[in-house]
Each structure stands twice: as structure tokens, then as C-alpha cells.
Amino acid sequence: MNNLIPIEKVIEENPRVKELENQGFIINPTKISEYLDDFKNRISATPNRDYWKEKRVLITGISGFAGSYLAEELLDLGCEVHGTIRRHAVPMHENIEHLRGRVSLHEADITSAERILGIFEKIEPNAVFHLAAESFIPTSFREPARVAHNNIIGTIKIFEAVRRFNNNLDSIQVACSSEQYGLVDPNEVPVTEDIKKNPFRPRSVYGISKCATEQIAWLYYNSYGIPSIITRGFNHEGPRRGIQFSTSVVHRQIVEILNKLRDNIIIGNPNAIRDYTHVKDTVNAYILVSEKKSYGEPYNVCSGKGITIANYVELAKRIFNVSAEVFVDKNRLRPSEVPLLIGRNDKIINDIGWKPIRSIIDIIKEGVKYFQEHPDQLGIEAH
Numbered sequence: 001m002n003n004l005i006p007i008e009k010v011i012e013e014n015p016r017v018k019e020l021e022n023q024g025f026i027i028n029p030t031k032i033s034e035y036l037d038d039f040k041n042r043i044s045a046t047p048n049r050d051y052w053k054e055k056r057v058l059i060t061g062i063s064g065f066a067g068s069y070l071a072e073e074l075l076d077l078g079c080e081v082h083g084t085i086r087r088h089a090v091p092m093h094e095n096i097e098h099l100r101g102r103v104s105l106h107e108a109d110i111t112s113a114e115r116i117l118g119i120f121e122k123i124e125p126n127a128v129f130h131l132a133a134e135s136f137i138p139t140s141f142r143e144p145a146r147v148a149h150n151n152i153i154g155t156i157k158i159f160e161a162v163r164r165f166n167n168n169l170d171s172i173q174v175a176c177s178s179e180q181y182g183l184v185d186p187n188e189v190p191v192t193e194d195i196k197k198n199p200f201r202p203r204s205v206y207g208i209s210k211c212a213t214e215q216i217a218w219l220y221y222n223s224y225g226i227p228s229i230i231t232r233g234f235n236h237e238g239p240r241r242g243i244q245f246s247t248s249v250v251h252r253q254i255v256e257i258l259n260k261l262r263d264n265i266i267i268g269n270p271n272a273i274r275d276y277t278h279v280k281d282t283v284n285a286y287i288l289v290s291e292k293k294s295y296g297e298p299y300n301v302c303s304g305k306g307i308t309i310a311n312y313v314e315l316a317k318r319i320f321n322v323s324a325e326v327f328v329d330k331n332r333l334r335p336s337e338v339p340l341l342i343g344r345n346d347k348i349i350n351d352i353g354w355k356p357i358r359s360i361i362d363i364i365k366e367g368v369k370y371f372q373e374h375p376d377q378l379g380i381e382a383h
Helices: 015-022 029-037 065-076 094-099 113-123 137-142 144-164 205-224 246-258 279-292 309-319 346-352 360-373
Strands: 004-006 056-060 080-085 104-107 127-130 171-177 228-233 235-237 264-267 276-278 298-301 325-329
Touching: 029 309, 029 360, 056 065, 056 113, 065 080, 065 094, 065 279, 080 113, 113 144, 127 144, 127 279, 137 144, 137 205, 144 171, 144 205, 171 205, 171 279, 205 228, 228 279, 235 279, 246 264, 246 309, 246 360, 264 309, 276 279, 276 360, 279 298, 279 346, 298 346, 309 360
Parallel strands: 056 080, 056 127, 080 104, 127 171, 171 228, 228 298, 235 276, 264 325
Antiparallel strands: 004 325
8 A cells, every 4th residue: 555645646737637627638527428419410430341341351450449449340241351460378268259260360479570470371361450569658768679679570470571562561560659759749639640740759669669660661651652651550359358557457457446446546647648549540541542542641639639547437437427536556657658649630530531430428338337347357457
């Protein structure tokens, strides 16, 4: 308990955050109806079934959080879906167990040129979605060399395979990250794709690796004509999110309180502000940008609104009528935190027609429901 601090002693007032709230870029739990009004009758472009039907698609990292949702959507569009998975001692990949028999799985280390080349030669994909990466930021502090090697060298191996087997390929989407923006000047928020206005200042090896991922995609497009699709995904959340991620930490503890398994909520930095998008909206953006073939152009995939972690917890408590005390665990604070990150999504809305159609309320309700339906994942302490 020595590491726990009441949240009230850690909350900071920031004049710039108040300015952003007045401009409509911050979600305030006490004004949630105004935020939800913006979602009423909202319409987004949807993928063209005729375009995707019977296309051979390869998803690297298909068993991951976003990869599993992407596979579901592509199957619904009539694609022949293939995916790379890591070899496990026990052949369980919980996120895609319900897709067994509907997708073709290929065991592969993406840093193995021989294996990746063999998969491309066998499948001859029409579209590739490159999602495989070490994505949990604390891991990149504990094992920086391994994360950099996997994310950067793996991406090069994928693009080299594409360069050699490019005959039938219409697109290769690379899932880049808002972590590339890193330490954003508060006056630069919300951030745009314009690197002159919003230069990359990554604060983790993971963020650095995603800067490299984007540059590799851009290089291969400009040097070899590889049909690279670049998306900078902000925080995407929903059911099946790994228990170590902040939203799942909150959702799981809400369920434990409802089940009388605990009486408080413990989080990391309550002042950090993040831009959350539902994972189903995020993967729809990946598909749409690939379909529109907007090669070499980076696109923010985000909601355009941010919320403090403290207010995310407060909103979850209000939704489920929970009155638990909230504490900050000093052990969960990163050595190099990104304090404020909200994106502009004007470019993808105007060019592609995509809009997020699911709210932060949907994210919280569905996230909590997932843990209610998976009690085996309760009582596990997140890091």
C-alpha cells in the first residue's frame, strides 16, 4: 500500500487542457450528453463488398487485438483470410479461436526472411495488413533491443517479400502509431499528419520503431512503387483488449467491484490524456484507406477528442454506479510518459469518408461486458 496515492493528491490542473475543452477537444464526464449528441445520426463510409470479395488477404499479427477484429471484418466482406501467428508451446490464440476453420494460419517469426518469403510465395496476397509488432510500451522499456529488432527488422522483411512477390498486390497497410508524435507541445494539440507542424518526438523505443515502420513504408513506395498504405492509429479499445492496457485495467476492476471482489480502483498516471477510438472503427479505417489506394499518405485514425485517465475512470464509475475510491500506483508510472495526445481526423474524413461511429460509452460498456462474460480473467493484477 506504500506505493498507492489517493488520486486527489495527484490530479493536476492544466490551463491548456481547459482551453482544449472549451474548443470541444476534451471529453468531460459532467457534459457527456453534449459529446453524445455529436454521434447521433453520424454516418461513415463503409468498405465496398464487391472490391473485397474473394481477395486473398494476409494479416500479420492476426491473433492480436486489432488483428482479430480485422479478420472478422474481412471475412464478412468475403475475403480469403490468411494470418501469421507466433509459435506457442500451447497452440492457443484466444482472440481468434472463434475463427478456427475460417482463416488460414501460418506460423512465422516476421524477422525470418526465408519464412516470410515462403508465405508470400504460397499465398500471393492481393492485400496485406501489417499489424504484427511488440505493441505494449512498458515492454519496450524492459526489452528495448528485442522490440526494436522485431518491429523494424520484421517490417523490412515484410517489405522485401512484397518487393519480390508484388505481381498481384493492390495494397500493404502498415499500422503505425500516435506514439510517433510523443512529447507534443500542448499548443500543437490536436496533432495533424503534417510533420512540419507536428514533428515526431517519440518517448519510447516502441514509438521510435513505429517512426521507422512508417519511413520503411514510405521508402519502399517511393523507391520501388510498393503500394504502401500508412495509418497512424491512436488508442483503439474494446472487448478482448489485453489486460495490461489501461482501459482493460479499469474495466476489469469495475467488474471486480460489481462482484464484490475489491473496493477500490488502482491506475497509473491519471493526468495523461488519450484519444480513444473503438477497435471496430479503427479496423474499418484500415480497410477503407487500403480500398481507396491512397498510397504513401499518412492518415491519423482517431476520434478527435481526448479524455484524461482520471475522467475515464470517473465516466466508468458513473455508468455502472460505482462509488469506489481511486488510487494511483507509483509503480505504474512510466519513466517517459506522453502527457497529452489528441489527433485531428479531418484528413481521413475528407479524403476517405471514414468517421468513428462508436462512442467512448460504447468502449466502456462493451469492455466491462467482456470481463463479465470472462470471469476467468478477473483477479489478475495488471502491470
